[in-house]
Amino acid sequence: xxxxxxxxxxxxxxxxxxxxxxxxxxxxxxxxxxxxxxxxxxxxxxxxxxxxxxxxxxxxxxxxxxxxxxxxxxxxxxxxxxxxxxxxxxxxxxxxxxxxxx
Amino acid sequence: xxxxxxxxxxxxxxxxxxxxxxxxxxxxxxxxxxxxxxxxxxxxxxxxxxxxxxxxxxxxxxxxxxxxxxxxxxxxxxxxxxxxxxxxxxxxxxxxxxxxxxxxxxxxxxxxxxxxxxxxxxxxxxxxxxxxxxxxxxxxxxxxxxxxxxxxxxxxxxxxxxxxxxxxxxxxxxxxxxxxxxxxxxxxxxxxxxxxxxxxxxxxxxxxxxxxxxxxxxxxxxxxxxxxxxxxxxxxx
Numbered sequence: 001x002x003x004x005x006x007x008x009x010x011x012x013x014x015x016x017x018x019x020x021x022x023x024x025x026x027x028x029x030x031x032x033x034x035x036x037x038x039x040x041x042x043x044x045x046x047x048x049x050x051x052x053x054x055x056x057x058x059x060x061x062x063x064x065x066x067x068x069x070x071x072x073x074x075x076x077x078x079x080x081x082x083x084x085x086x087x088x089x090x091x092x093x094x095x096x097x098x099x100x101x102x
Numbered sequence: 103x104x105x106x107x108x109x110x111x112x113x114x115x116x117x118x119x120x121x122x123x124x125x126x127x128x129x130x131x132x133x134x135x136x137x138x139x140x141x142x143x144x145x146x147x148x149x150x151x152x153x154x155x156x157x158x159x160x161x162x163x164x165x166x167x168x169x170x171x172x173x174x175x176x177x178x179x180x181x182x183x184x185x186x187x188x189x190x191x192x193x194x195x196x197x198x199x200x201x202x203x204x205x206x207x208x209x210x211x212x213x214x215x216x217x218x219x220x221x222x223x224x225x226x227x228x229x230x231x232x233x234x235x236x237x238x239x240x241x242x243x244x245x246x247x248x249x250x251x252x253x254x255x256x257x258x259x260x261x262x263x264x265x266x267x268x269x270x271x272x273x274x275x276x277x278x279x280x281x282x283x284x285x286x287x288x289x290x291x292x293x294x295x296x297x298x299x300x301x302x303x304x305x306x307x308x309x310x311x312x313x314x315x316x317x318x319x320x321x322x323x324x325x326x327x328x329x330x331x332x333x334x335x336x337x338x339x
Binding site for chain 1: 191220222237238264265266267268276280283284285286287288289290291292293
């Protein structure tokens, strides 16, 4: 079951495991940023396990998360309405206190 | 059997290219991405590819004919497939609706199987301009657009278009008004993205075939509008 719903505010975990030996598909630039769930993409294999041939571990819900560019880049040179949307697995997200109904 | 890059990128299903070592970043001063001939260099990944392929053939798991057929199949996928999809969406609003809601089924209607790809269709509107990047590697909707252009895989494009999209779009000759949102899609995981450009003005009454000819690869990545750069070339080339 998906932990988050469309419209929920989430923060991307600001952790930096060494790469390699881990294989992480959450870009550095988005870690620590707060965004909004844009859609739920479904359940997918965990790339951090698949990268090492471990194919049968638990699957993870994949979300698309929408961020304001001005929140991602403090010196963003463009209108405040510009956004970036990124796919992020659930275990990389944490709830933003007081923002979510659940 | 260990090598310096053994742990990098392997063993999963993303359709990456392993050519990181010999990419030439897109240079905005020269507008001419290129790569040198690699005919005489057996790189780490070339050796690995040959070794794995020969082992699979030797063990009877695949045949050389199957390898050849698959390469031919990959080469047969071109941006013309995507252009047909766009043109159909422009002339048939019901198709466009299905394309956005259930892309796999809609694309199957015009004879393309997108295979296991999870596709998201991004519609450009007067309010929003979409542009696609994979900042981590080179994820790309190969099932409908074929192989990605070299610049799409360059570190320069991947790092800059997410950071300063309007500047990069301008280098492609695409000026987006300040009151129109620029929406960057970072293709980091299991989804693939396809931009449905806006139909150019003055094309009323044109045939679907003529409309398709106006849609280049770059418009479906989102770095140009349809009708501009329709040949799929960088603006300055």
